[in-house]
Amino acid sequence: MSIWASSFTGIICLVILVATLLSPASGNTEGDALSALKNNLVDYNNVLQSWDPTLVNPCTWFHVTCNNQNSVTRVDLGNANLTGQLVPQLGQLPNLQYFELYGNNISGQVPNELGNLTKLVSLDLYLNKLSGPIPKALGNLQTLRFLRLNNNSLSGNIPGSLTTIETLQVLDLSNNHLTGEIPVNGSFSLFTNLSFANNNNLTFLPASPPAQRPPSTQSTSRVGNSAIGAIAGGVFAAAALLFAAPAIALAYWRRRKPRDHFFDVPAEENPEVHLGQLKRFSLHELQIATDYFSGKNILGKGGFGKVYKGRLADGSLVAVKRLKEERTQGGELQFQTEVEMISMAVHRNLLRLRGFCMTPTERVLVYPYMVNGSVASCLRERSNSQAPLDWPKRQQIALGSARGLAYLHDHCDPKIIHRDVKAANILLDEEFVAVVGDFGLAKLMDYKDTHVTTAVKGTIGHIAPEYLSTGKSSEKTDVFGYGVMLLELITGQRAFDLARLANDDEVMLLDWVKGLLNEKKLETLVDPEMQGNYVNEEVEGLIQVALLCTQSSPHERPKMSEVVRMLEGDGLAERWEQWQKEEVFRQEYSTTQYETASWIIADSTANLNADQLSGPR
Template sequence: MKLLWFWVFTAASLLFNTSSFALTQDGKTLLIIKGGWNDTRHVLKNWKASDPNPCNWTGITCHLNDQTVRSINLPYMQLGGIISPEIGKLSRLHRLALHQNSLHGYIPAEITQCKDLRALYLRANYLQGSIPPELGNLLNLVILDLSSNSLRGSIPASIGHLSHLRFLNLSTNFFSGEIPNNGVLGSFKNGSFTGNLDLCGLQVQKLCRSSLGFPVVLPHSGNDASTVPPKRLSHYLNGVLIGAMSTMGLALVVLLAFLWICLLSKKGKIGKKYTKVDKQLDHDTGTKLVTFHGDLPYSSHEIIKKLELLDEEDVVGSGGFGTVYKMVMDDSSIFAVKRIDRSREGSDQIFERELEILGSIKHINLVNLRGYCRLPYSKLLIYDYLALGSLDHFLHEHGQEERPLNWNARLRIALGSARGLAYLHHDCCPRIVHRDIKSSNILLDANMEPHVSDFGLAKLLVDDDAHVTTVVAGTFGYLAPEYLHSGQATEKSDVYSFGVLLLELVTGKRPTDPLFVKRGLNVVGWINTQTRENRLQDIVDKRCKDVDAETVEAVLDVAARCTDANPDNRPSMNRILQLLEEVISPCLSEFYDSHSDC
């Protein structure tokens, strides 16, 4: 009898173990998705049916209550292949991060079956086709980043239905047509759409045309006649024609023809404002104006007149390369103008050609260079105006009194700045070394989003053999040791400067703060001392009330890697961006979703 019970118990145990360790349905789905990828680095080698718990697989996290897949985090993994439609079977997926890979094919419409999706990162792949209109059904979506792909077609109006959407980046694709202005789509500005030359609409301040070629949207035009929609004008003319046909006859036909010719003439003049690179030269005065992207909706006469009127009352700041002015147009649009105080030796033609390269660079976290003007007495660069000014001013001077930088805002600034710098290092051709990363070169817009400024100017405006002190005078606290020694800037010296910027965000102190100097240390040495003594509470800015120790330690760890004394040990900006996204993005996603601090 005992032997019988033993065999019954053994059989039951085997049956129980077999059922308990069977691969979950989400696990089976993940294996199908893996089958569509080309995993050249074998990062997914532990995705296998013999491991019944997919929650332990690389890049996978699960919900604790039922072990269903919560997030897929696989950026920078060099994954090729396609995104399988099976992704739609992961019904409780909150986050899908596949950015900076080599995926191609289409965005599967089935992804919209993931009704709980909060964050979708597909940036910097080779995805083709259009945005599935069904994405408008992902009502919980907070972050949507499809930038730097080969996507085409129009932007679906259904995106406007995503009422929780707080971050949208569709830049650097091949989208075309008018950007819908419904719902949340009306709240996103030019930065979300840059690099799509065939897009038009209010968000990008660019003229749209009807199928007949007439202006449909013309922002910032001071000419009332040119802003009358052709349809209204046509109705008006038809009414006049019908009312007067019995008395005017042939005379009105002649008048109609005359008005038609005038309208076409106006249309032609308006269209000329939107050339992609517009160059105007006055041979008598030597004045030259070059505008990039075709997104300055003003005549050259209007712009030059405003530039000539700038004086000391319009000064808003100064930097290593010149004075910055605030230029207000007649329609109240505002631009920043940097007057160049010095330039490297060489012809104006070479200088302007290199400026055109800088003007072609557009990214949501880079300050947009709108144009260049050469006046008889100065050279002027025209930029977008950022309402909150520099991070340095906001963090250390008056900005904090009116609108303190909480921990969440600092995380967003760190992440956005890393994205902009990584774009310069890895996505521009030729790659751009900034040379002067510092808080005064991080500008903040009205939504506290960061934009890296002055990229490319250090190389453009200073001789290659110039001594380092003439390049970055006044910013030694950010300089890498090897840069100070040799004067040779590299991507790794930019990485060091970015690490110091991270420390500045955490501590709320400038790198040259007297607290460090009087101890014979720089900010890096001071942080190392405080960390060894486990004095985290003395490191974090006392004005920042909502910090949590876990993310502070993670950011400090990234900063430590950036500021390693050996440049060979410092990670690339792409790797730094990956590390920060792993730490920060889930926190921001949850913040946007719950509308509370991390």
């Protein structure tokens, strides 16, 4: 019996082993799903070039963001010039929160399997060529906040299941071929921004009192031509408004209510309260972590407070930013700005806000600890035991920080302007991956705003000229600051340094670099810490990008998404050649204007005596 038992056990083990070997690795499921998407798309610009299916997981791929468990949380492929169709395997990304594929030429239907993505926060498929019905399964996405399917060719009815998504903030189905009734009698929140404009004969589903507000839409309902129909419609609208008035008043009151009251409860009452994915720490917990905000744990000081190194109870290291004790309006604004915006901005090259603490006397933000500090500290404040940044790391930092800023400008809703891009605000993790930090001066932008006007804030040497003169900041002010940061990265010098006056040099780094370039002294401006271990052509390319970013006119500067492409080797030569031609034209035009002005002056003074002329001759 023992022999038979041993044989049987051996057979079972062999079967299990074979089954394990033949089955796909569970850790590769998400990579397989994205590989299936890649195989179903035509990628004209090679934006998916890094999507290597042989890797264990897709977390190292461009345009893919993962959490700490190496699970995909975000796919950013907006405006990537992709064609093809979506695949049902996308439903195998259980932790996906943001799926952005807008502004492409994607055709075919929206897969029903997207309804499996129960953690999805934003689904942006607008400006494509999608057709067919809107899947009812999207009603399963109970954490969805943004659903934008506008500017496609979708047809059929609007699923009533969408009305059950109580978290929905934006639902845009405009510019499609939808028909039937708009289900306003469901659970659409009073705060949901609805748009159904430019569809085929959409009509409003009659609502039972108390009625919710009708969705904001420009689509035309079918109205009878008879006078009786018009009167009945007027009576119905008046009744709906009467019933909706209390709800509208409540909504207005809630919008007018200061946001500070939402946060400001004693942290000790419930330290486990979370805002989205942010943990609310107790003040005592952070005091213990930082040895009661000991001076020996200070990592740095800023305009609104100090940053301390801390160790939480679970052993993890954090950077704790404690705002100044005085409760100034600026400090309050910075705290609310950082909490709201950083919690929305999730990207590999952006500093992730881990949590916050708010009491009647304290405002504290908690970030992951960046082992290698900032780019500025690595360039100018490193210890003797710390190796200088080599050229490959500097290239990696340039590309990573550009991707982070491009995400803020093009993928956040609303857009985010950083307004203080500099080497000190580019942090480095343990692998020297660049992480854009410190959103304290950032501003939210609405879709339709091209700029915001504020008091000028920033750092001397990094501030764009138009921002300094007008107070109007835009994404192009970030581009300017990024260009100066590139020059810091190349030269190792500060953007503004009075010490250069000792050598009769320009105090502004940008002017100093331009002067050396005019004298063809490339080797003089490269950081000597690299000891010549760099490729001249690559340095020249990075300088070209920096000069394109720091042009005096904001309209002539590239967008950060264009900067990313140039750093990846796409379009820099053409852009630089175009800029040189325009620069030659401007110089010739200036020379012509000067000669014309000189001729006019000479002609007008031809009959004057020499003693009538003033100034140098």
